[in-house]
Amino acid sequence: MTTEQTLTKLQEKWNELADVKDVLAGRDWFMGTSGNLAIKVNDAPLQFLVTASGKDKYKRTDEDFLLVDAAGEPVEATHLKPSAETLLHSAIYNKTGAGCSLHVHTVANNVLSEHYGRDGKIDFKGQELIKAFGLWDEDAVLSIPIIANHAHIPRLAEDFEEHLTADKGAVLIRNHGITVWGKDAFEAKKLLEASEFLFQYQLALLQIK
Numbered sequence: 001m002t003t004e005q006t007l008t009k010l011q012e013k014w015n016e017l018a019d020v021k022d023v024l025a026g027r028d029w030f031m032g033t034s035g036n037l038a039i040k041v042n043d044a045p046l047q048f049l050v051t052a053s054g055k056d057k058y059k060r061t062d063e064d065f066l067l068v069d070a071a072g073e074p075v076e077a078t079h080l081k082p083s084a085e086t087l088l089h090s091a092i093y094n095k096t097g098a099g100c101s102l103h104v105h106t107v108a109n110n111v112l113s114e115h116y117g118r119d120g121k122i123d124f125k126g127q128e129l130i131k132a133f134g135l136w137d138e139d140a141v142l143s144i145p146i147i148a149n150h151a152h153i154p155r156l157a158e159d160f161e162e163h164l165t166a167d168k169g170a171v172l173i174r175n176h177g178i179t180v181w182g183k184d185a186f187e188a189k190k191l192l193e194a195s196e197f198l199f200q201y202q203l204a205l206l207q208i209k
């Protein structure tokens with residue numbers, strides 16, 4: 001690839017992730033600067049764009065993302081800090097064929113992660129939207145793992161990695177949020193939206209019971 005082609009690809013991926021960020025911001029899924037997003041730019045060497053830590057993700061700026069390597073370290077010298085949870089995104093790109101990963105905190109995903117936390121998972125059956133995860137059988141069950149929210153991110157990443165068994169998926173971090181990954185930005189966003197729909201449904205159901 002020429003330098004020009006590399007830069008064009010980087011710009012395309014930047015715009016793709018910025019567009020996803022704007023849509024998720026429209027859903028109010030970045031409260032209190034929470035959440036982080038990443039998109040793969042290059043396979044060999046592995047490089048991905050990740051949100052800069054602590055930014056107001058409701059705004060679109062030239063400093064929203066930075067390019068990091070397989071270990072989550074900035075590729076170039078920068079004053080920007082990669083997301084505090086970059087290691088989770090690194091784990092996804094190192095262990096799966098995913099091209100995009102998204103993490104958001106919502107009231108629904110936090111409440112349900114606490115409610116089902118002791119089970120270590122939340123199951124959805126007989127719900128149309130589990131088809132977003134490729135589960136089309138009538139008896140299919142979507143099982144989303146729930147892991148403990150370790151403050152030490154390498155420890156959190158270690159637990160998280162155990163669930164990186166496919167190129168797409170979702171993991172809930174108890175009283176923290178959800179991380180999803182998919183082959184590209186379209187798939188990751190679809191999985192995130194489907195998960196949040198299912199969480200909102202389950203929460204509403206628990207409330208009327």
Ligand SMILES: CSCCC(=O)C(=O)COP(=O)(O)O
Pocket residue numbers: 032033034035036051052053054055082083084085103
């Ligand atoms: C203020 S939210 C606490 C950190 C967090 O969980 C998160 O998703 C945002 O952290 P980042 O470093 O990616 O801004």
Ligand SMILES: [Zn+2]
Pocket residue numbers: 034035036085103105176177
């Ligand atoms: Zn978080």
